[in-house]
Amino acid sequence: MKLTRLFAQVLILAACTVMATSCNDKSQNAKPAATVPQAAMEKMTIRYVDEDSIMNNYNLAKDINEAMLRRQNQFDAAQSQKGNEINKFGNAMQEKYKNNGYLTEESFNADQAKLQKMQNDAQNYLGNLQQSIQNELSQSQVQLMDSINNFMNEYAKQKGYDMVLRKSATLYIDPKYDVTKEVIEGLNKRYNKVAKK
Numbered sequence: 455m456k457l458t459r460l461f462a463q464v465l466i467l468a469a470c471t472v473m474a475t476s477c478n479d480k481s482q483n484a485k486p487a488a489t490v491p492q493a494a495m496e497k498m499t500i501r502y503v504d505e506d507s508i509m510n511n512y513n514l515a516k517d518i519n520e521a522m523l524r525r526q527n528q529f530d531a532a533q534s535q536k537g538n539e540i541n542k543f544g545n546a547m548q549e550k551y552k553n554n555g556y557l558t559e560e561s562f563n564a565d566q567a568k569l570q571k572m573q574n575d576a577q578n579y580l581g582n583l584q585q586s587i588q589n590e591l592s593q594s595q596v597q598l599m600d601s602i603n604n605f606m607n608e609y610a611k612q613k614g615y616d617m618v619l620r621k622s623a624t625l626y627i628d629p630k631y632d633v634t635k636e637v638i639e640g641l642n643k644r645y646n647k648v649a650k651k
Contacts, residue, residue: 468524502619503606513645514601518594525587532583536576543569549563605641 509515547565549555556562610618613633621627621634 464510477611488621498616499614500617500619501615502536502624502627503629504632504634505532505623506623506633508641510604512602512641514641515598518598521594522587522591523528525590529580529583529587536572536580538570540572543572564630599647602641605644606637609637609640 476510491610543565550565556565606618609615618633619627621632
């Protein structure tokens with residue numbers, strides 16, 4: 455990015471020089487060509503951050519990750535529990551059927567309906583739980599990105615940076631422009647952990 459900006463400035467200066475010499479040949483009354491726009495001469499201050507390092511070391515991101523792992527474990531446990539209950543009842547039905555335990559077709563149909571209801575209830579429960587986890591994840595991601603963006607806006611202004619890029623969005627940046635560690639320290643200093651419910 456810096457090289458591109460520098461290259462653009464060199465091109466502007468070269469173009470102005472060419473125009474100035476060609477104008478000077480035609481007329482001595484022409485304005486001097488040293489009127490390169492000031493904005494083209496400004497130096498941009500650019501830094502970058504490694505977003506993977508931020509996600510691995512920012513305490514809010516770590517807390518969100520831990521919370522999502524707990525919720526995933528909760529879902530897995532619920533899925534296992536519901537599956538075990540359904541399998542247990544289904545096996546009991548099969549055993550009862552093998553041993554001629556059903557004296558009437560109505561009692562067999564009642565158990566079959568109960569098994570179907572257990573499956574439907576489990577599917578609904580797990581679907582709702584999964585949706586709840588997905589909603590929580592979406593809200594947490596919004597909270598995380600808002601936190602990072604708000605901090606970065608303040609940080610960049612305070613430091614006088616024109617731009618802070620993501621490392622993954624670049625092909626190469628000199629490591630001396632890496633402010634990841636400083637950003638992580640600032641984010642963690644500002645973060646107030648909310649007590650677990």
